[in-house]
Amino acid sequence: xxxxxxxxxxxLPLALLATLRQPxxxxxxxxxxxAPWVLICLGQLLLSPNALADNESPSTNTNASSxxxxxxxxxxxxxxxxxxxxxxxxxxAYSHNAVETAKVNLGFLKLNHQTDSTRLNLALSAxxxxxxxxxxxxxxxxxxxxxxVGLKLGHNLWLxxxxxxxxxxxESAIGLDNWTLTRSMLADNSPYFETGVKLxxxxxxxxxxxxxxxxxxxxxxxxxxxxxxxxxxxxxxxxPNANTTLNSSAYLGEEQATDGKRTRYFxxxxxxxxxxxRWHAIxxxxxxAEQATAHAKHxxxxxxxxxxxxxxxxxxxxxxxxxxxxxxxxxxxxxxNGANGFKTWAYSANLDYKVSxxxxxxxxxxxxDSQDAIFPDNNGYSSQSVMATTxxxxxx
Numbered sequence: 001x002x003x004x005x006x007x008x009x010x011x012l013p014l015a016l017l018a019t020l021r022q023p024x025x026x027x028x029x030x031x032x033x034x035a036p037w038v039l040i041c042l043g044q045l046l047l048s049p050n051a052l053a054d055n056e057s058p059s060t061n062t063n064a065s066s067x068x069x070x071x072x073x074x075x076x077x078x079x080x081x082x083x084x085x086x087x088x089x090x091x092x093a094y095s096h097n098a099v100e101t102a103k104v105n106l107g108f109l110k111l112n113h114q115t116d117s118t119r120l121n122l123a124l125s126a127x128x129x130x131x132x133x134x135x136x137x138x139x140x141x142x143x144x145x146x147x148x149v150g151l152k153l154g155h156n157l158w159l160x161x162x163x164x165x166x167x168x169x170x171e172s173a174i175g176l177d178n179w180t181l182t183r184s185m186l187a188d189n190s191p192y193f194e195t196g197v198k199l200x201x202x203x204x205x206x207x208x209x210x211x212x213x214x215x216x217x218x219x220x221x222x223x224x225x226x227x228x229x230x231x232x233x234x235x236x237x238x239x240p241n242a243n244t245t246l247n248s249s250a251y252l253g254e255e256q257a258t259d260g261k262r263t264r265y266f267x268x269x270x271x272x273x274x275x276x277x278r279w280h281a282i283x284x285x286x287x288x289a290e291q292a293t294a295h296a297k298h299x300x301x302x303x304x305x306x307x308x309x310x311x312x313x314x315x316x317x318x319x320x321x322x323x324x325x326x327x328x329x330x331x332x333x334x335x336x337n338g339a340n341g342f343k344t345w346a347y348s349a350n351l352d353y354k355v356s357x358x359x360x361x362x363x364x365x366x367x368x369d370s371q372d373a374i375f376p377d378n379n380g381y382s383s384q385s386v387m388a389t390t391x392x393x394x395x396x
Contacts (some may be wrong), residue, residue: 058298065115074127075173076391084376090386092334092342094132094192095173095183096389103128105391106173110144117152119160128246129173131190133219141221145173145193153199160198163221167198167211168249170270170282179282179310179318180350181364181391185326186286186304187332191219191251192269196230209237217253218264228252229254229261243274258292282308290332300330320350338372345369362391380385 076125079088080099089097096105108125125145136141146377148162168394171178172185213233231253238246251266270284284306306324313319328334330339335368336342348366354362368385369373375385 026350038324064247065113067111067113070110070112070127070396071108072110072174072176072393072395074105074393075388076105076181076390077102078387078389081386081388082375082377082382084378086376090336092185092189092336092372093182093189096181096391097132098128099387107177110146119150119158121146121162122150123147133173134221136224137221144221156202156204158198158200160200161196163193163195164198166194166219166328167213168235168266168268169286170247170252170272170284175362175391176360176393176395179280179308179320180322180348181362181389182366183350184284184306184322184324185344185346186268186284188305188323189326190266190286193219193221194233195221200235207239209235211235217251218251218255224256227365245272247271255290257294262291262294262296262335264288264290265299278312280310280312282306288333292330300332302328302332304327317356319350320352322346322348322350329330334361336372336374338370340371342373342374346373358394358396360393362393364389364391 028111030176046178064291078089078096078099080089080108087099087101089099104127106125106127106129108123110121110123113120122145124143126143130143130145135143137144144163146163146165148160150158151162153159165172169187169189171183173192177180179217190294194215196213198211198213200209200211200282211234213235215231215233217231232300233249233251235249237248240246247268249268251264253264254261255264266286266288268284269284273281275281286304287301288303290302292300304324304326308320308322308323310318310320324346325344326334326346327341327343331337338341346366348364348369350362350364352360353361356389358366365388366386373381373383375382377385
């Protein structure tokens, strides 16, 4: 992505880190609040020009650095063929969820600073995605898409801390990074972002990536009272060749409920394949389990498989198709109050046209078929829903 701004090789101001709300600790220290302090310490190292000079004099330190500022804006319009009076999609949709009105899904400005041994990312954002996914955060943090710093500890070994994109899944909040206009049900109902500390290692040949994480919880920046124990995560990615990526990511943490804390286990697997110069495919599977009640041995299980196929007609035009299913019979993640919980199929077809290097237009037709009547229509509720979405994306 081209740079809007190229700055001199000088330390960035500490005001960049001041955008993070200072944590208030109780008398007893809590492990889940380690991330802000690690972030500040790493930031001090990153902003000190000679902190990682390996005892070299300034005249011999050749640590290269770069600073870039990028921008992204995605607007969309979604038409619901059910013709209901609802102005938002059901509660399981956390992206592109406004109906019959033009909206901005995601717009942000991002600053990236990188040297051979340090890195920093800060992105401030707005849009319907931010309102849906950051609703539980304090108002001062509801526009913080990304804020993290990293320190290179050794050969191919990095320590990052702060608010980061999730280590789970093949989809992200940035629409242009995905094959489809809207996000899959499994992406909308697993973390888009996370806050904590990540230790990651990449093999010399680039085939292996391994990460371990200490997190504030399930898509949380600010842990709620009574749920302050840290969560754990890992990511293991393997690329046996240039055409194949296999990924396993997991999460283990506690979720606060009315009867106490319940342990949650979650795993995501996906494989991404380049079948030919033009044909590409992704298969994925999310599985999760959470204690039925606090301290119970019995667990409620949910799962979601997904498959995508993409055909790249040219550098400008591509089409994609997606099929997916989500089952959460006990409504651990998706609350519908239906008699059968949440058991829903979805299908979509997508057309992308790259108008220029900086501008892309997308359109998508998507249908849902649920076991219960959960979709608003002009007669009340229906078990089916069909919607068409058009998006325009500008990035620089």
